Amino acid sequence: MQIIRKVLTACLFSALTYVPLASATIINGSFEANTQGNGTWNIYSNLVGWTGGPYGIELRNNVAGQAYDGVNYIELDTTHNSAASQVIGTILGQSYLVAFAYSPRTGVTSGSNGIEVFWNNVSQGIFTGAGGSNGSNNWSVISLNVTGGAPTSSLRFQAVGRDDSYGGSLDAVSVTSVPEPGTLMLLGIGLVGLSFARRKKA
Numbered sequence: 647m648q649i650i651r652k653v654l655t656a657c658l659f660s661a662l663t664y665v666p667l668a669s670a671t672i673i674n675g676s677f678e679a680n681t682q683g684n685g686t687w688n689i690y691s692n693l694v695g696w697t698g699g700p701y702g703i704e705l706r707n708n709v710a711g712q713a714y715d716g717v718n719y720i721e722l723d724t725t726h727n728s729a730a731s732q733v734i735g736t737i738l739g740q741s742y743l744v745a746f747a748y749s750p751r752t753g754v755t756s757g758s759n760g761i762e763v764f765w766n767n768v769s770q771g772i773f774t775g776a777g778g779s780n781g782s783n784n785w786s787v788i789s790l791n792v793t794g795g796a797p798t799s800s801l802r803f804q805a806v807g808r809d810d811s812y813g814g815s816l817d818a819v820s821v822t823s824v825p826e827p828g829t830l831m832l833l834g835i836g837l838v839g840l841s842f843a844r845r846k847k848a
Contacts, residue, residue, distance in 0.1 A: 670734045670742055670794070672801075675819040677718040682707040684717070689724045699729030699804065706815075711783030714747035714817040719783075721751065722761060722805035723813025731802035734821055736794030741824040744790040744801065747817040749783035750775040759814040760807035765792040766799050772806055774814060783815055791824070 673695025674680070680693050687706040692698045704721040706713075713719040722728050736742065750759040760774040770790045778784055792799070801821065805813045 670736050670799075670821040670823055672732060672734065672819050672821050676713070676715040676817060677705060677720055678716040680705055680718065682718050684708055693720070693730070696730045696732055699727075699731075701726045701728035703728065703730050711749065711752055711781065711815065714749070714783070714785040714787075716817075719747075719815050719817035721813050721815050722803060723758070723807060723809065723811055725811055727805040727807070727809045727813070729802055729804040730816075731800060733798050733800050735797060736799040738794060738796035740794040741826075742792050742794055742799075743822050743824055744770070744792055744820075745787060745822075746803075746819040747785045747787050748773050749785045749815040749817075750777040751812055751814060752777040752781050752783065753779055754812045756807075758808040758810055758812050760805065761814045761816060762804045762806045763790065764800070764802040764804065765790070766795050767802075774807060785817070787818070 674693060677693060679695065680690070682688065682705050685708050687704060687709045689702045689704050690698065691702050693703055693705060696703060699722070701724045704724045706719055706721060707717050720730060722730060744763070744765065748761060750756065754777045756774045756776045759777065760772050762772045763770040770792065773788060803816055807813050
């Protein structure tokens, strides 16, 4: 019984002390690192951490709706359809979760609100919707499973709706590494085994 308990404890310890292979970090994921006055907007060539497309990135603070996180958010159909991209340190083959908040622009049809997401230049889908008429953003949190490259991966958001300077909104971008299935299994085995050992002792 002592040997079994030691093995189970080792499994549990290994799982609990597991450090993800790559802790990918997005810089300025909620666009708060750039100062934008309340009730104003501006178009920037680039933002902290983000490289703008050919027509820059539109940064807003409480304009045509409120941010999902903090006070700032962005739109990518500036004067024309544009983009925002960032290069992230990743490990080849490691699983990652890309998450972001998306909202169609208020009072704008789905034909203008499209944003396409690219990971390592491969499309992960187009997200769009019709904006309501109440002047507020309607945020949805979207999650995508992707695989890392080496030594970096690229994440790009691109406006793909009608080229009319009215487009979907983006906020709260994050990239996190996903634990390997084997680690989760070790944690499960350790917890179940220790629970069983305690019952036997009782």
